Amino acid sequence: MKIESITLHHIDMPLVAPFETSFGRETHRPCILIEMRADGLTGWGECVAGAGPWYAYETIGTAWHIISDFLAPMIVGQEITEPIGIVERFASVRGHPMARAAVEAAFWDLYAQARGVSLARLIGATRDRVTVGVSVGIELTLEAQLASIERFVAAGYARIKLKIKPGWDVAVVRAVRERWPDIALQVDANSAYTPDDAPIFRELDEMNLLLIEQPLHHDDIVDHARLQAQISTPICLDESIHSPEHARWALDIDACRVINIKIGRVGGLTAARQIHDLCAERGVPVWCGGMLETNVGRAVNLALAALPNFALPGDISASARYYHRDIAAPDFVLNDDSTITVPDTPGTGVAVLPERLRDVQVREVIIGKG
Ligand SMILES: [Mg+2]
Known part of the structure; x- marks a missing residue:
């Protein structure tokens, strides 16, 4: 072409x-x-x-x-x-x-x-629906935080990801766990902590979380390996993984036991597939993160997340989660089983x-x- x-x-x-x-x-x-x-x-x-x-x-x-x-x-x-x-x-x-x-x-x-052909089929997708969760932003009060989670649970999302930051962590997660003892729950710190905060993560380690995402410095893997050695909840790296090489370095030193793959952060769909394949070889599950995409980016995320080793729910919410009127059609909707259907028309769909x-x-x- x-x-x-x-x-x-x-x-x-x-x-x-x-x-x-x-x-x-x-x-x-x-x-x-x-x-x-x-x-x-x-x-x-x-x-x-x-x-x-x-x-x-x-x-x-x-x-x-x-x-x-x-x-x-x-x-x-x-x-x-x-x-x-x-x-x-x-x-x-x-x-x-x-x-x-x-x-x-x-x-x-x-x-x-x-x-x-559809992009999903072209890159080797093995499923036509992708299990998704929702990323819940930090609210101004605990009451508002619980209310926002309630809305997403009612909307049918089977996995909740909470954003945490210093001063908004253990007590909030504990309150959420008391309200929803069995819901699939994970937290994302977006690098807001330091190694001195290890006691906070040992407390979170008791709260049956699927994973703790990017607790420490945005470019670090060494401190994450030290923290992973102290807790049994899997650490998931997001910001620190910029390429397939970064993924290998992190896995080699047990800095994480899950990787959040974002196509933009790792430099493209080709690199994203390489990280998927590497993690599959090492028995490390991956999931697809979100960057508040419009339907243009969301469609590509769905194709990627339909690959076999995307074993955890992605942050690929329905279109209505972020925008009243998207710039591309059709909109994506949440199915009854907390999945979104992967487009099967030629291109991204x-x-x-x-x-x-x-x-x-x-x-x-x-x-x-x-
Ligand atoms: Mg993240």
């Missing part, structure tokens, strides 16, 4: 409700959509870089710069036959995994469409709606002939 053009769309989407983590509180989510044209087809990818350098160093601004000034010019006008061709061309770029992943995703969509895109677009730029 000859890549004719790449258009970057910077959009800003109002969230259904504010979402708070240990980084802060968000009411809108900006993102960059990548529209790639080749052979009369259009592929879409979503860049999950945030408004500021909080979850990762990449932002809308850095991703815009890297994609428009470097990545797009490397491939526009080029004949590329396989997704690995994108990965190889980007191999000279250090870092910026979210920028690379977004462009690669748009190519995967094109590539699957050109073959007339969602189409961007131009009028909705216009409503939320901040700026656009076209590289190549538009």
Whole structure:
């Protein structure tokens, strides 16, 4: 396929409700959509870089710069036959995994469409429904936190992930456990703690959690290995795993016993599959994390999470969890068994709606002939 053009769309989407983590509180989510044209087809990818350098160093601004000034010019006008061709061309770029992943995703969509198969089938998916959970943001009071969980339990989510931060951890988890003694529960600290906080994790270790996600420094694996040796609840790494190499290093020293795979964080769907395969070989379960994606990114997450070693529920909520009006259709809904159906139409299975895109677009730029 000859890549004719790449258009970057910077959009800003109002969230259904504010979402708070240990980084802060968000009411809108900006993102960059990548529209790639080749052979009369259009592929879409979503860049999950945030408004500021909080979850990762990449932002809308850095991703815009890297994609428009470097990545797009490397491939526009080029004949590329396989997704690995994108990965190889980007191999000279250090870092910026979210920028690379977004462009690669748009190519995967094109590539699957050109073959007339769904992305899920193309990458080796083994299931047509994916079990999902919900990531619940931090609320201002314990009462509000319990009420928000109640709403998601009532909506049918079979696994709850709580965001924790210093001062909002053991007592909250204990209250949730008292209210829902048997619900599948896990916590995510987004790197808000230090090794001196080990006693907090020994207390959480008693609360029958599925896993404790990224308790320590966002780039660390060594301290996580020391903490894992002190608790029996599996540590799950998120922020620290930037590539298949990072995954291997972490597993080699028992820094974690579960990995949260996010396509953007690890630099693309190809790398995400490599981490999946490595973890499968080592008997380590993985799950698919979420970055408040629109339906464009959500569809790719569902395809990935349909691979066999995605053994734990993903943070791939229904579309209505985050947005009243998504920019792509169809919307994803929660089935009765806390699953979401994996699209089976060619490509990612969602189409961007131009009028909705216009409503939320901040700026656009076209590289190549538009
Ligand atoms: Mg996380």
